[in-house]
Structures are given as C-alpha cells and as structure tokens.
Amino acid sequence: xxxxxxxxxxxxxxxxxxxxxxxxxxxxxxxxxxxxxxxxxxxxxxxxxxxxxxxxxxxxxxxxxxxxxxxxxxxxxxxxxxxxxxxxxxxxxxxxxxxxxxxxxxxxxxxxxxxxxxxxxxxxxxxxxxxxxxxxxxxxxxxxxxxxxxxxxxxxxxxxxxxxxxxxxxxxxxxxxxxxxxxxxxxxxxxxxxxxxxxxxxxxxxxxxxxxxxxxxxxxxxxxxxxxxxxxxxxxxxxxxxxxxxxxxxxxxxxxxxxxxxxxxxxxxxxxxxxxxxxxxxxxxxxxxxxxxxxxxxxxxxxxxxxxxxxxxxxxxxxxxxxxxxxxxxxxxxxxxxxxxxxxxxxxxxxxxxxxxxxxxxxxxxxxxxxxxxxxxxxxxxxxxxxxxxxxxxxxxxxxxxxxxxxxxxxxxxxxxxxxxxxxxxxxxxxxxxxxxxxxxxxxxxxxxxxxxxxxxxxxxxxxxxxxxxxxxxxxxxxxxxxxxxxxxxxxxxxxxxxxxxxxxxxxxxxxxxxxxxxxxxxxxxxxxxxxxxxxxxxxxxxxxxxxxxxxxxxxxxxxxxxxxxxxxxxxxxxxxxxxxxxxxxxxxxxxxxxxxxxxxxxxxxxxxxxxxxxxxxxxxxxxxxxxxxxxxxxxxxxxxxxxxxxxxxxxxxxxxxxxxxxxxxxxxxxxxxxxxxxxxxxxxxxxxxxxxxxxxxxxxxxxxxxxxxxxxxxxxxxxxxxxxxxxxxxxxxxxxxxxxxxxxxxxxxxxxxxxxxxxxxxxxxxxxxxxxxxxxxxxxxxxxxxxxxxxxxxxxxxxxxxxxxxxxxxxxxxxxxxxxxxxxxxxxxxxxxxxxxxxxxxxxxxxxxxx
Numbered sequence: 001x002x003x004x005x006x007x008x009x010x011x012x013x014x015x016x017x018x019x020x021x022x023x024x025x026x027x028x029x030x031x032x033x034x035x036x037x038x039x040x041x042x043x044x045x046x047x048x049x050x051x052x053x054x055x056x057x058x059x060x061x062x063x064x065x066x067x068x069x070x071x072x073x074x075x076x077x078x079x080x081x082x083x084x085x086x087x088x089x090x091x092x093x094x095x096x097x098x099x100x101x102x103x104x105x106x107x108x109x110x111x112x113x114x115x116x117x118x119x120x121x122x123x124x125x126x127x128x129x130x131x132x133x134x135x136x137x138x139x140x141x142x143x144x145x146x147x148x149x150x151x152x153x154x155x156x157x158x159x160x161x162x163x164x165x166x167x168x169x170x171x172x173x174x175x176x177x178x179x180x181x182x183x184x185x186x187x188x189x190x191x192x193x194x195x196x197x198x199x200x201x202x203x204x205x206x207x208x209x210x211x212x213x214x215x216x217x218x219x220x221x222x223x224x225x226x227x228x229x230x231x232x233x234x235x236x237x238x239x240x241x242x243x244x245x246x247x248x249x250x251x252x253x254x255x256x257x258x259x260x261x262x263x264x265x266x267x268x269x270x271x272x273x274x275x276x277x278x279x280x281x282x283x284x285x286x287x288x289x290x291x292x293x294x295x296x297x298x299x300x301x302x303x304x305x306x307x308x309x310x311x312x313x314x315x316x317x318x319x320x321x322x323x324x325x326x327x328x329x330x331x332x333x334x335x336x337x338x339x340x341x342x343x344x345x346x347x348x349x350x351x352x353x354x355x356x357x358x359x360x361x362x363x364x365x366x367x368x369x370x371x372x373x374x375x376x377x378x379x380x381x382x383x384x385x386x387x388x389x390x391x392x393x394x395x396x397x398x399x400x401x402x403x404x405x406x407x408x409x410x411x412x413x414x415x416x417x418x419x420x421x422x423x424x425x426x427x428x429x430x431x432x433x434x435x436x437x438x439x440x441x442x443x444x445x446x447x448x449x450x451x452x453x454x455x456x457x458x459x460x461x462x463x464x465x466x467x468x469x470x471x472x473x474x475x476x477x478x479x480x481x482x483x484x485x486x487x488x489x490x491x492x493x494x495x496x497x498x499x500x501x502x503x504x505x506x507x508x509x510x511x512x513x514x515x516x517x518x519x520x521x522x523x524x525x526x527x528x529x530x531x532x533x534x535x536x537x538x539x540x541x542x543x544x545x546x547x548x549x550x551x552x553x554x555x556x557x558x559x560x561x562x563x564x565x566x567x568x569x570x571x572x573x574x575x576x577x578x579x580x581x582x583x584x585x586x587x588x589x590x591x592x593x594x595x596x597x598x599x600x601x602x603x604x605x606x607x608x609x610x611x612x613x614x615x616x617x618x619x620x621x622x623x624x625x626x627x628x629x630x631x632x633x634x635x636x637x638x639x640x641x642x643x644x645x646x647x648x649x650x651x652x653x654x655x656x657x658x659x660x661x662x663x664x665x666x667x668x669x670x671x672x673x674x675x676x677x678x679x680x681x682x683x684x685x686x687x688x689x690x691x692x693x694x695x696x697x698x699x700x701x702x703x704x705x706x707x708x709x710x711x712x713x714x715x716x717x718x719x720x721x722x723x724x725x726x727x728x729x730x731x732x733x734x735x736x737x738x739x740x741x742x743x744x745x746x747x748x749x750x751x752x753x754x755x756x757x758x759x760x761x762x763x764x765x766x767x768x769x770x771x772x773x774x775x776x777x778x779x780x781x782x783x784x785x786x787x788x789x790x791x792x793x794x795x796x797x798x799x800x801x802x803x804x805x806x807x808x809x810x811x812x813x814x815x816x817x818x819x820x821x822x823x824x825x826x827x828x829x830x831x832x833x834x835x836x837x838x839x840x841x842x843x844x845x846x847x848x849x850x851x852x
Contacts, residue, residue, distance in 0.1 A: 004029045004060040004240070005250065008261075009080050011036050011067025011099050014752040015153070015676050017683035018220040019065055019097060020261040024688035026229055027236050029060075031261050031688075036067070036078025043082065052082060053090045057251045061093040061239045064100030066218065068553050068755040070156065071102035071112055081107070084212065092248065093211040093239030095232075098154055101205070101214035105158035108183040108207060112156050116199060118546055118826030119155030120192065121555040122669030124223050127203055129188035130175050139206050139242075141213055141234040142187050148228035150203075151221035151672070152190070155552040155826070158216070160184055162200040174200075183208050188215075204231075211242045221676050222693050262687040262717070263741065265733045266402035273395055295360055295375075296408050296455055299474040299783075301420050304485040308469045309498060314350045314462060315599050317469070318612075320495055321354060321460070321488065322578040328614045329353035329424045329454060331779065331788075334606040334623065335703055336464035347608025347627075348465050351419050351780065354458040354488075356615065362404075362423075363449035363616050364397045366434040371397055372449075397451060398740040401781075405736065410783045413633060417461045421474035422782035425453035425615060426792070429771040432744025438757045441769045448772075448799055452616030456780075458484070474783065528848050533561035538837060539830035541763050548759050549826050556673045556750040557759060559833070560771060560821030563841055565796075565848050567591055569803055569812035594619045597796070600847045606703045609790035611778045620773050622795035623843065625702050628745050628777050629789045631735030635716035637686065639678045641747045642791075643671040643823055644699070644708030647839055658706035659699045666827040667708060671697050673825075675710045677746040677753060682714035685737045690715045704843070714738070735787040739777075745791045748775035750823065773797040774819030795819070796844045818844045 006029050010016045020031045034040065041052055056062065062083060069076030076099070083094055084107035096104040102112055127150050129142040161178045177184050188204030203216045213235055219228055242248075314332045322328070333347030353359075361374040373387040389400060401423070410420065430440050431450035457474040471488045475481035492498055538561055545557040570593040578595045592600070598612045598621045607623040626642040644667040646658050661667075675693060682691045695711035716733040750756035764771070774797065779789030795818070802815040820841040822833050 004236075005058065006031045007056070007059040007062045008033050009036055009062065009064045009078075009083070009100070010034065011065055011069075011077065011080065012752060012754050013065055013067040013099070014680050014746070014754075015218060015220060016065050016067075017261065017680040018676060019063065019218075021683050021688035021691065022220045022229070022232065023063065024261065026232055029236075031063075032059075033261055034079070036080055037075075038079070041079060043079075049082075052079075053086075056086075056090065056092055059092065060243065060250055061095070061236065064094060064096040064103065066098030066100065066153065068752045069099070070552055071099055071106050077103045091210060093235075093242055094213070095235050095239075096212070096214035098216060098218060101216045102154075102156060102158055104207070104212055104214040105160070105184065105202070105205065108205075109181045110184060111159045113159045114550055115155055115157050115192075115201065118550040119552070119555075120152040120201075121155070121549070121826055122672040123152045123665065124149050125152055125190045125192070125217075127188050127190060127217060127228065129204060130186070134185065137185070137208070139211075139213070139238050140187060141206070141231050141238060142204060143234065145230045145234070146227045148225040150217040150219060150224040150228050151676075152216070153218050153221075153555050153673070154216060155550050158202045158205075160186070160202060162189075162202065170200075183210075187213075190217075211239060213238075218676075221672070222679065222696065223672055261683070263684050263737070266399050266737050266740070267406055267732050267734065269394070270399050270403045270406075273399070293407070296457070296474070299408065299410075299421070299457070299476055300478075300481075301410060301412065301415075301472070301474055301783075302478070302481040302485060303417065303470050303472045304489055305468050305470050306489055306493060308462060308467050310467065312498060314352070315595075315602070316497055317460060317462070317492065318352060319578055320492055320497075321352070325355070325357050325578075326614060327356040327454075328578065328612060329356055329456070330612040331424070331790075332602065332610040332612065333462075333464060333608050334602040334610040335608050348463065349418050350462040350464065351424075352460040352462075353424050353454065353456040354460065356454050356456070359457065360455040361616065362401075362451070362453045362455075364431075364451040365447065366428075366431050366440055366450040371400055398736060401453070402734060402736045405734070405781065405783070405785075408783055409785065412784050415784055417470050417472065418786060418788065419459065419461055419780055419782045420472060420784055421457050421459060422455070422780060423453040424456050424780040425451070426613060426618065426620060426773060426776060426778045427451050427743065428773055428776040429744050429748070430776075432776065433757055433761075435740055435743045436754050436757065438754060438761065441761055441765050444770070446799070446801060448618070448801065449616045452618070454615060528565050528567035530563065530565050530845070530848065532563045532841070532845075533837065535834050535838075538834050542824050542828060542830040542833045544763060545759075545824040546826060546828065549824070554750055554752065554756045554759060555825075556670060557756050557763075557824045558748050558750045558775075558821060559760065559824050559837075560748075560764060560775065560819050561837060562771075562774070563818045563820070563845060565816040565818070565845075566813055567816070567848070569814040570594070570596075594621060594798075597621055597847045601796075601844065604846055605794065605843045607794065608702075611790065611792075613778065617800040618773060618797060619800075620778065620792065620795060620797045621844075621847075622778065622790070622792050624778075624790045624793050624795060625705070625707060626747065626791040626793060627788070628779075628791045629735075629739060629742060629787070631716075631738060631785070631787045633785050635718075635733070637682060637714040637716065637735065637738045639682065639712045639714075639742065640709055641671065641674040641678050641712065642707050642709050643667070643674050643747055644697075645822075645836070645840075646706050648704050648706065652706065655699060655701055655706065658701070662699050662706065662708045663697070666825060668697055669825060669827070670823045671708050671710055673751050674746045674823075675712060677751045678712045678742070681742040681746065682712060682738065684741045685716065685733060686714035687717050690717070734785055735781055739781070739787065739789065743777070744775060745777065748791060748793070771819055772799075772817070774817070793819075794840065794843055796847070816848075820844075 064080045080103050165173045185206045190201045192199040206213045331351040333350045358376045363372045370388040375385045428450040459472045461470045473481045568591045570591045605623040607625045609624040611622045613620040627640045631637040644662045646661050691714045777789040781787035798816045805812045820837050822836040
C-alpha cells in the first residue's frame with residue numbers, strides 16, 4: 001500500500017506551505033496543492049462537477065486552507081465552497097482551517113461576524129477543547145489531547161448563537177450546540193476578554209453526520225505548540241477509518257496533473273525547455289564578435305591577501321582604487337569596525353566591486369519580454385553595445401540568471417572568501433511584485449530596470465574579524481592576474497594613508513596623522529526642497545489599513561510613505577563621483593556628491609549591511625540593519641526577518657530595557673507573522689520538513705536602535721537527477737530559486753503577502769506610485785553558489801532620469817527619495833505608526849542639512 005494522498009486547496013495564504021509541511025511530515029502523506037481558482041476545475045464549465053468528483057476520487061482526504069478575505073465571498077473561497085455540497089455517494093473526509101473552517105461553518109447554517117478590536121493576529125491562546133468522546137457519536141478529534149496553546153490569525157469568527165447562552169449554562173451547553181444548527185458539533189473554544197467582557201470564539205467543530213471537521217486556529221504556526229499536532233493526527237485517523245468503514249477506495253491519477261508542494265527548480269525548467277528543443281537564448285550573437293554564452297566561462301580564481309591597518313576603513317579603500325569610475329558597488333559592513341573590538345559580528349565582510357563600468361550588465365524591467373545585456377567595451381574593443389535576450393512565458397529572467405550562473409559555476413568548497421566573483425546588484429520592490437503576480441501600477445512612465453546585475457570579476461573582500469583584505473580576480477590569464485593582483489596591492493600598501501593615516505592629497509594634513517573617519521560634514525550650505533509625508537494623511541492610511549485587517553483581508557500591512565528631496569546636483573556627480581579628495585570644502589562642490597552623502601550616513605548611522613551603488617541609472621545609499629537572505633554552497637539558506645524597533649535613548653539605553661519594551665503582544669505578533677510568512681516562502685523551495693527556526697524574537701543591539709530579529713533556516717533539496725554544472729542542472733536547486741520565491745521581502749509587505757501587496761498598491765499609489773529601490777534588496781550571488789542580500793531600508797536613492805538641466809543655465813537639480821514606514825496591525829494606533837515612520841525617516845534625512 002502506498003503513502004496516503006491529500007489534496008490541499010490553497011486560498012493564497014502566506015502560511016499555506018507551512019500547513020502542507022505539517023501534513024506531509026506528521027501524517028507521512030503526499031500532498032498536492034490546488035489553488036481555489038485553478039483553471040483545471042472551473043465552476044463555469046458544464047462538466048465541472050464531474051471533473052471535481054473524478055479528481056477527488058484520487059485522494060484520501062481534502063484540507064481547505066486558510067486565506068484572506070471573507071468566507072461569504074465566492075472569489076475568496078472558490079473551490080472550497082463546492083466541497084461541502086458533494087452528494088453523499090461522493091463524500092470524502094475534509095478538514096477546514098481558518099478560512100476553510102469558516103466556510104464549513106457557513107455551510108452548516110452559521111453566520112460570520114467581525115471580532116471586536118479588529119481581530120486576533122499573531123496572538124497565542126490556550127485552546128479550551130472537548131477532551132472526551134461525544135456520547136452516541138464519534139469523531140472528536142480533540143479526545144485524549146494534552147492541553148496546548150495555538151496561534152490565532154483571524155478577524156472574523158463563526159456565530160452559532162453562543163451569545164444566547166447564559167454564563168451559568170455556558171460550562172455545559174457550550175458543547176451541545178444549538179437546536180437551530182443541528183449539523184454543528186462544537187469541539188473547541190477560546191474566550192477572549194476585552195474591556196471587561198468575554199468574547200466566545202469557536203475554535204473547532206465537526207459536522208454531525210458528514211466527515212467534515214474544522215479548526216479556526218493555525219496548527220502550523222511556529223508558536224502553536226506541538227502538543228496540539230495530535231489533533232491533526234486524530235483527524236487523519238478518523239478520516240481513514242471513515243473511508244474504511246464505507247469501503248471507499250482511492251483511484252490512481254495521472255502523474256503531475258496537479259502540482260506537489262515544492263516548486264520545480266529553475267535549472268530543471270531550463271533543462272525541460274532545452275529538451276523541448278527551445279532555441280537557446282544565449283546562442284544569439286552579435287555579428288561575429290561576441291557570444292553571451294561564452295562570456296565569463298572557463299575562468300579561474302586568484303587572490304592575494306594583505307593585512308588591513310586598523311585605521312583604514314572601507315571608504316578609504318574605495319577612494320584609493322576608484323580610478324575615476326562613475327559606476328560603483330560597495331557592500332559595506334560599516335558597523336564592523338566596532339565589532340572588531342568586542343561586539344558580536346553581524347556583518348563580518350565588506351565587498352567592493354572593481355571596474356564595474358567594464359563589466360557585463362544585465363537589466364530587466366518587470367513585465368518586459370526581454371533582458372537587456374550591456375556588453376562591456378573591453379569585450380568588443382569598442383564602446384558598449386546592447387543585446388536583447390528574449391524571454392517567454394515559461395522562460396523568465398530567473399531562468400536566464402540560473403542558467404548563466406550554472407555555466408560559470410566553480411567548485412571551490414574550501415574557499416575562505418564569501419564572494420569570489422559573480423553577479424552583484426539590486427532588485428526593486430516592483431520586481432518582487434512580479435514574482436508574486438501582483439499587477440504593478442501603470443503607466444510607469446519610465447524605463448528604469450527593476451533588476452540590475454553586474455558580472456564582477458575584480459573585487460576586494462574585507463574581513464573585519466581577521467583584519468585582512470583579499471584582492472580577487474576571476475581571470476583567464478595567470479600572468480595578467482598576477483600582475484593585476486600585485487599592482488592593486490602596491491597601490492594600497494604604498495599609499496600615505498595606509499602607512500600612517502595621512503589622508504591622500506590633503507595638503508593641510510601633511511606631516512600629520514589623521515585617522516578615519518574624518519569629521520562628518522553637516523550638509524549643503526544651500527537649502528534643499530524637502531517634501532515629507534503629511535502626518536494626518538498617513539494616520540488616515542493607517543486607519544484604512546486597520547479597516548482591511550478588520551474585514552479579514554490581511555493580518556498585517558507594512559505601510560510606507562516617501563519623502564522627496566530636490567537639490568542642486570553636485571558638480572562632482574557629472575565627473576568623478578568618488579574624487580580622490582572627497583572631503584574638499586562643501587562650498588567648492590556646491591552640493592556634496594552622493595559619495596559624500598554616503599560617508600556622512602555611514603558615520604552617523606553605521607549598520608552591518610550598508611551599501612553604496614551607482615548602477616543602471618540608480619544611485620543607492622543604504623545603512624540597512626536587515627539581512628534578507630543568505631545562502632551557501634551546502635544548500636543552507638537563512639533569512640532574518642526584523643520586526644520590532646525601539647530607538648536608543650536615555651530611557652532605553654540597555655538591552656534589558658529594550659527587551660522589556662519589545663516583548664509585548666503587539667511587537668511579538670508583528671515578528672511572528674513575518675516568521676510564519678518566511679517559513680512559507682522557504683518551504684516552497686526547500687520542501688516539507690526542511691525549514692526550522694533556530695532563533696525566535698531575539699532583541700539585538702545596533703548603533704542607534706534595538707531590533708527584534710528571528711532567524712529562519714531552510715535546507716535546499718538534493719539533486720533529483722542530472723545534477724552538476726556545465727549547463728545541465730537537472731533537478732538541482734540553487735540560492736536563486738529561494739531568492740525568486742521570497743521576494744518582495746515579507747518584512748516589508750505584511751501577510752498574506754499577495755493580498756497585502758495589492759492593498760498597499762491601492763493605499764500607497766498616490767503621491768508616489770512606486771517604492772522602487774526602497775524595500776527591494778541589494779547583494780550578490782557568486783560563482784560557488786553563495787549569496788547574501790540585504791533589505792534596502794534606512795536608505796536614500798535617486799535616478800539619473802530625474803536630473804533636470806535648467807534652460808536658464810542655472811545648473812541641474814536632482815531628486816532624492818527616502819522611504820519609511822512600519823507594520824500596521826489590529827493593535828496599532830495611528831499616532832504610534834506615524835511616530836515610527838518619522839523616526840525611521842530621521843536617519844537618512846539627516847544627511848541633508850545635518851538633521852538627526
């Protein structure tokens with residue numbers, strides 16, 4: 001006898017894969033997933049009921065999952081409502097969870113109402129259940145279960161007339177149900193005290209005669225105690241017993257008709273595309289001169305390590321090696337200098353890309369039918385050329401990237417450096433929306449890339465823990481590599497600042513020692529035009545968020561707003577954005593360059609995942625404290641959702657004080673919801689049973705804030721067939737699979753992710769229609785399969801296409817943008833969310849005019 005098979009009806013919840021993982025591992029069952037609006041089963045089709053019955057014959061049971069919205073709306077429950085209408089001869093066991101539970105209750109005659117206060121989201125409660133068997137009946141899935149706590153995620157609840165029962169009778173009659181609703185047998189309750197009153201919320205039920213059960217709470221949440229998993233085991237035992245007693249036998253089915261719980265790998269899809277004789281996009285060439293397929297292949301890694309003087313910091317290295325370039329990528333652990341003298345290292349390495357302008361660049365705008373490949377001048381012995389690489393419905397930019405990386409994969413398991421070479425760049429929030437099939441507001445009115453990656457072959461990696469600097473080159477010529485490595489080392493070691501801290505080309509400091517960082521500039525001498533969010537308008541948006549939450553459309557909405565700063569463009573920006581003498585007086589440059597702004601921000605607000613990028617028409621300056629995703633050669637993936645922030649002050653100066661403030665229901669609920677969402681994202685690639693949470697809601701200390709952080713880890717599945725490099729791929733998963741499945745960052749969206757993003761599009765689509773680089777990600781994926789990405793928060797950015805040259809010859813103006821916001825829940829207050837947004841805005845905004 002084979003493994004039992006369960007059909008999971010997915011209502012687009014951000015916890016669905018966690019439910020599937022629990023079912024798979026706990027019940028040792030195979031679980032297939034079908035969306036509630038799947039075109040495979042269209043209720044409008046004349047043969048719908050026949051197809052539904054035929055499909056259900058292939059399963060031992062059905063689980064109707066959680067999801068946003070209302071069980072009274074057909075669009076929100078879809079196929080789920082048709083399950084309860086099955087004729088007796090076609091019945092099979094069903095379990096409804098949350099939305100599925102509410103839909104079951106409605107089918108039995110119950111009504112649905114809102115929970116006072118906006119709902120219970122991320123709240124952990126004791127479940128009061130019926131522990132004994134039901135007299136004259138069977139099927140109490142709570143029988144013999146040890147008391148447990150479970151997580152609640154719902155704004156609506158089933159009304160079966162519980163309020164009509166007096167307090168004196170409640171203890172006994174709560175299990176009897178009401179004569180008017182004979183099909184509902186109550187199995188579990190939660191009594192929620194609010195403002196001196198008690199709200200009775202039905203948590204579990206069974207149908208009196210059909211094999212239907214329901215749970216309002218979320219058994220799959222990381223904070224639902226495992227003792228409660230016995231309820232799921234009991235349900236499946238009852239389900240199989242019901243089928244056995246009635247002689248119900250499942251039928252075989254056509255393989256792969258309905259997808260399983262784990263996405264196919266990008267490389268397996270690339271291979272399938274090749275097997276179907278699809279033209280290889282990389283084999284399109286420019287006329288006899290350049291083949292993208294061969295670019296960067298057959299490269300060898302070489303490096304040279306030198307000691308890093310304690311007074312030299314990352315910006316000093318950039319200034320020594322920038323060579324007048326205007327494109328730069330710097331991933332800077334700006335807080336690591338302090339870490340070297342005793343603090344915990346959260347960002348051990350800084351990575352500098354060199355010769356970015358001479359690198360291949362891939363640019364993609366969400367929704368486009370092609371990727372723009374900018375071929376470097378050195379590859380063609382003339383100016384840059386563009387090449388459009390065509391995409392298709394089943395061949396996306398992610399397939400192209402996975403294939404490109406696979407062809408250049410290096411097997412170096414003992415490499416000491418986290419990055420040897422590969423793609424570095426940024427991904428916007430709007431690119432993340434495409435990943436979850438959320439329509440982007442249009443018209444966009446620009447041609448900016450949403451994904452911009454440069455292929456980096458020359459780089460510097462600074463190990464702040466060891467105090468070393470590694471010069472690296474992915475090369476095809478040993479002699480050329482040796483010459484470049486030695487020359488670069490000489491440039492650094494023979495500089496004045498390297499030897500004694502003397503700042504380069506600063507005549508005022510000759511003969512004196514000057515340790516970095518220098519005195520932080522206070523900003524431009526001329527005023528900038530700054531447009532900040534209107535406080536009352538933001539509070540109004542918070543209230544609208546809470547209306548959506550109360551209606552059941554979301555559990556948490558990460559609302560943001562944007563500030564714009566219009567100022568005179570720096571004279572330096574048009575030439576060397578990182579001048580050798582970057583600390584010339586401000587009056588000499590009129591406005592400080594973007595590099596000067598970055599040095600200001602990193603001095604004021606050092607962070608472990610800071611960055612400075614000028615790439616693809618964008619300039620990004622970030623002091624991000626949040627790592628989004630890290631993945632390694634052994635297939636281990638790690639995400640660090642950050643929710644819960646308190647700014648350091650005289651009143652909150654110690655870790656203990658911060659823990660006291662942050663370990664409260666509201667803050668913990670924010671963090672928990674994103675942890676469960678991240679688990680769902682990782683499960684979609686790593687598969688059931690391969691995701692764990694080694695750190696939950698730990699408060700960590702940073703330069704100016706305390707943050708509550710959790711760590712979620714996943715293990716990529718082993719190759720299924722045809723693994724290895726060379727473009728084969730087979731079933732091998734890579735970090736790019738996880739990256740594509742996890743965008744946009746859940747800490748910046750809310751849950752459920754897709755519905756929340758759609759709501760946020762509506763709320764945030766006024767004065768600024770796009771978040772753009774804010775709440776996207778920045779980082780790298782390298783030739784050994786490793787990658788590290790941070791969330792672009794605490795950042796400011798601008799686009800070259802917003803620079804305006806004035807007709808009267810008065811110069812140019814440029815527009816900088818800063819995003820800020822916070823997670824809105826049922827427990828939020830508009831005033832509190834407004835204050836949090838403005839607090840987060842202060843840091844980046846402070847580089848303009850010395851504000852703090």
